Amino acid sequence: xxxxxxxxxxxxxxxxxxxxxxxxxxxxxxxxxxxxxxxxxxxxxxxxxxxxxxxxxxxxxxxxxxxxxxxxxxxxxxxxxxxxxxxxxxxxxxxxxxxxxxxxxxxxxxxxxxxxxxxxxxxxxxxxxxxxxxxxxxxxxxxxxxxxxxxxxxxxxxxxxxxxxxxxxxxxxxxxxxxxxxxxxxxxxxxxxxxxxxxxxxxxxxxxxx
Numbered sequence: 001x002x003x004x005x006x007x008x009x010x011x012x013x014x015x016x017x018x019x020x021x022x023x024x025x026x027x028x029x030x031x032x033x034x035x036x037x038x039x040x041x042x043x044x045x046x047x048x049x050x051x052x053x054x055x056x057x058x059x060x061x062x063x064x065x066x067x068x069x070x071x072x073x074x075x076x077x078x079x080x081x082x083x084x085x086x087x088x089x090x091x092x093x094x095x096x097x098x099x100x101x102x103x104x105x106x107x108x109x110x111x112x113x114x115x116x117x118x119x120x121x122x123x124x125x126x127x128x129x130x131x132x133x134x135x136x137x138x139x140x141x142x143x144x145x146x147x148x149x150x151x152x153x154x155x156x157x158x159x160x161x162x163x164x165x166x167x168x169x170x171x172x173x174x175x176x177x178x179x180x181x182x183x184x185x186x187x188x189x190x191x192x193x194x195x196x197x198x199x200x201x202x203x204x205x206x207x208x209x210x
Contacts, residue, residue: 040077040078040079042060045075047091051072051073055098055101055127057136058102058111059077069149074095076091084118099159100112100127101129104131122163124163126160126162128159139151139152
């Protein structure tokens with residue numbers, strides 16, 4: 001009644017879907033039942049996995065879509081930034097990398113940055129969806145079945161660190177190393193950390209760094 005179409009029970013609480021014809025422009029698509037206690041969706045995946053990285057989405061549908069693609073990765077979903085609880089941070093303490101696969105919009109970028117500050121931003125990587133794709137669930141629906149996984153894996157590889165990463169991959173060093181050996185670059189290779197570069201001057205060939 002009242003324009004509500006069905007309901008579902010999940011670890012994120014009891015939610016109702018309000019039909020578009022009964023929903024105002026600024027009203028949310030889903031409404032929570034009074035007294036619902038919110039929790040991270042698919043939390044079991046996060047606390048039982050031994051992998052050093054995880055994926056976090058903003059909704060259950062996006063989480064379920066990714067879970068179909070990469071069932072071996074720990075994947076969870078937050079019910080929304082307004083309901084995120086500080087006590088949930090302990091679930092993410094052991095992860096070295098947290099991939100944030102939020103909606104493809106500026107407001108979601110802001111939410112990623114806000115959440116990254118809670119997690120320590122050097123561990124957080126923003127998964128940027130292709131232009132015209134609004135969210136992960138949309139990507140799964142739009143892409144051809146046999147192409148979804150390669151596209152998704154490439155998006156993870158291209159994910160940008162929201163803060164300054166503590167480590168650099170070998171691939172990130174290659175362009176600077178090639179410039180050095182061809183004489184087109186500087187005499188040292190950047191460590192990836194401006195403060196450390198200022199202190200030691202970068203990495204120099206022939207030296208051992210511990």
